Amino acid sequence: SQKIEQNSEALNIQEGKTATLTCNYTNYSPAYLQWYRQDPGRGPVFLLLIRENEKEKRKERLKVTFDTTLKQSLFHITASQPADSATYLCALMDSSYKLIFGSGTRLLVRP
């Protein structure tokens, strides 16, 4: 069956460090992989997407990599700030244009 796994439920890091979140998937051939941020009680907010033929994408302090052989994406936040504390969701978009979400990783950036 299809599965999306995010490496840990929670990640706790010091301000200024790089946060690295992992997303692994099985039994999917996604056209796109996307990362969203979700704050408590709010809807997901789109951050970045990467296509199946792309290896890396950057946007300001964010970087996403996509390895279709390993079936894995890494999401990096450099120079992390307390305001980056949130839950980060990996989502795969299949050929029918629906998004399937992982369970998320809760990031806490300590000042």
Place this chain on the structure above:
Amino acid sequence: EPEVTQTPSHQVTQMGQEVILRCVPISNHLYFYWYRQILGQKVEFLVSFYNNEISEKSEIFDDQFSVERPDGSNFTLKIRSTKLEDSAMYFCASGRIGSGDTEAFFGQGTRLTVV
């Protein structure tokens, strides 16, 4: 900046009652979605809607659920006879998906509590 709006933000209903959750997607978007998130769990796909019809639905989206786009701007989710386990946050989303842009824009959600 355009956004997806959902009403109400919170709905409390008795078990067995019908509820209608309302959404106004972003105006030039083509794809519309409903997702739900039970407290502490992941965001789950319910249904996608394109060209005035359901394009895909999940196993969760049984006969108790229906969607409509009654007037070209609103997009509604109806639950005919609510159960306790329908208590969750319900998110509407829309996107231009298929035209080169693939991100989905989510509303702030409706918290449904079934008592």
